[in-house]
Amino acid sequence: MALSGLVLAGFVLGHMSGNLLMFKGPEAINAYAAWLHANKGLLWGARIVLVVSTLAHLWTGIQLTLENRASRDGGPAVDATRRATLSSRTMPYSGVVILAFAVFHLLHYTFRTVALGGVEFGDNVHGMLIAGFSSKPVAVFYIVSMILLCLHLSHGVSSVFQTLGLRNERWRARLDCLAQLYAWVVALGFISIPLAVLLGLLK
Amino acid sequence: MVQENGKEQTLALKLRVWRQRRGQPGAFEEHALAAVPTSASFLEMMDMLNEQLIKEGKDTFAFDHDCREGICGMCSMTINGMPHGPIPGVTTCQLHMRNFRDGETITVEPWRARAFPVLKDLAVDRSAFDKVIQSGGFITVRTGSAPEANNIPVPKPIADEAMDAAECIGCGACVASCKNGSAMLFVGAKINHLNILPQGQAERDRRTLAMVKTMDEAGFGNCTNYGECQAHCPKSITLDVIAKLNRDYLRARVKEFFSSTGKPSKGGD
Numbered sequence: 001m002a003l004s005g006l007v008l009a010g011f012v013l014g015h016m017s018g019n020l021l022m023f024k025g026p027e028a029i030n031a032y033a034a035w036l037h038a039n040k041g042l043l044w045g046a047r048i049v050l051v052v053s054t055l056a057h058l059w060t061g062i063q064l065t066l067e068n069r070a071s072r073d074g075g076p077a078v079d080a081t082r083r084a085t086l087s088s089r090t091m092p093y094s095g096v097v098i099l100a101f102a103v104f105h106l107l108h109y110t111f112r113t114v115a116l117g118g119v120e121f122g123d124n125v126h127g128m129l130i131a132g133f134s135s136k137p138v139a140v141f142y143i144v145s146m147i148l149l150c151l152h153l154s155h156g157v158s159s160v161f162q163t164l165g166l167r168n169e170r171w172r173a174r175l176d177c178l179a180q181l182y183a184w185v186v187a188l189g190f191i192s193i194p195l196a197v198l199l200g201l202l203k
Numbered sequence: 204m205v206q207e208n209g210k211e212q213t214l215a216l217k218l219r220v221w222r223q224r225r226g227q228p229g230a231f232e233e234h235a236l237a238a239v240p241t242s243a244s245f246l247e248m249m250d251m252l253n254e255q256l257i258k259e260g261k262d263t264f265a266f267d268h269d270c271r272e273g274i275c276g277m278c279s280m281t282i283n284g285m286p287h288g289p290i291p292g293v294t295t296c297q298l299h300m301r302n303f304r305d306g307e308t309i310t311v312e313p314w315r316a317r318a319f320p321v322l323k324d325l326a327v328d329r330s331a332f333d334k335v336i337q338s339g340g341f342i343t344v345r346t347g348s349a350p351e352a353n354n355i356p357v358p359k360p361i362a363d364e365a366m367d368a369a370e371c372i373g374c375g376a377c378v379a380s381c382k383n384g385s386a387m388l389f390v391g392a393k394i395n396h397l398n399i400l401p402q403g404q405a406e407r408d409r410r411t412l413a414m415v416k417t418m419d420e421a422g423f424g425n426c427t428n429y430g431e432c433q434a435h436c437p438k439s440i441t442l443d444v445i446a447k448l449n450r451d452y453l454r455a456r457v458k459e460f461f462s463s464t465g466k467p468s469k470g471g472d
């Protein structure tokens with residue numbers, strides 16, 4: 001869970017940073033996309049690592065959730081949660097939405113089979129993103145999914161340290177803070193693009 | 204003691220208490236209890252309820268208790284959803300009725316976890332903890348005459364840390380409060396207590412692997428870092444022990460994986 005999560009959390013930061021080239025203009029983002037596609041080894045290496053990590057994350061996540069539900073045996077009749085955060089309590093739910101989003105996102109911009117109206121964009125990634133996010137429901141779905149990603153990361157990133165045994169009471173608050181920051185940077189970075197298209201700032 | 208006009212204040216309470224026979228489904232029973240002194244402990248209030256039930260010719264409620272001074276770990280009630288009740292850092296026996304309001308409805312139920320089956324009413328079977336201790340919560344020493352205390356030097360910070368972990372009284376509130384029914388805080392405390400002391404080094408890796416295996420087999424859940432255990436632990440054991448348990452477990456697994464067989468491999472040179 002922690003190791004696959006670490007790979008995926010690292011990936012979203014990298015992906016987000018690349019996306020920000022949208023604000024530098026069509027040439028920058030299209031050149032970046034062309035460079036990625038030219039480096040077949042890097043591209044396919046990353047894809048394989050991501051698919052394996054996603055499957056591992058899913059498998060361990062499902063196992064963890066089922067085992068923990070069974071162990072709890074219903075729980076007390078009165079709920080009196082003292083400390084568990086919203087993000088920690090909603091990890092399976094935010095995870096499922098993020099998975100559904102990832103599938104849609106791949107069909108949308110990688111396989112280009114949905115929500116693009118059958119237009120061929122070829123190497124024009126910039127044009128494809130503008131056209132994709134011009135649809136309000138699509139842009140809103142992207143934004144909502146990224147808010148859930150923020151929720152998921154804000155618990156996940158600090159949990160990685162606990163699972164690997166690299167945390168104590170002194171560092172817990174600092175790492176929680178770091179995780180919050182990481183989650184917000186990633187989410188806001190991603191959200192900025194559909195939002196900018198919706199507001200007409202990116203054309 | 205809260206006093207008014209020289210007389211101690213009393214409470215009239217409405218109690219919803221769990222009634223269950225072993226292996227059968229349970230349900231809440233409601234009882235009214237009057238004139239509960241605010242200086243009474245929660246267990247003394249339960250004694251009053253049982254005395255009232257005896258006078259009424261009804262069955263009493265079974266509940267675990269022993270030392271009644273907060274050190275034995277026997278008392279085990281979930282009070283209004285909180286193991287050991289609303290005051291952090293105290294056991295049920297050290298919880299006093301002045302922390303409740305007159306006319307309040309109090310819900311009392313047993314620890315809820317698959318690994319702790321209900322024996323009767325509020326008493327649960329916590330022998331899963333005993334099994335975890337039996338699998339590695341000890342050190343091997345020559346018994347008989349007591350060893351000289353200063354033969355093995357223990358640095359003061361290590362002694363302090365071990366004592367912090369040894370504060371765990373094994374009551375099971377961590378399991379009862381955890382939304383995953385996980386026993387990681389208990390196992391973490393027990394492993395840390397021994398693993399950091401020089402006396403515990405001989406069995407360090409074996410202990411860690413065996414106690415974690417026994418914990419998993421007993422049907423406890425896994426830690427997902429909710430932090431509820433720390434917030435409900437009557438001895439305020441922190442999540443540090445879980446991080447250190449994870450660290451020691453990883454270390455033991457890596458060492459086990461690369462352990463020497465003492466023989467050359469077949470086909471090798």
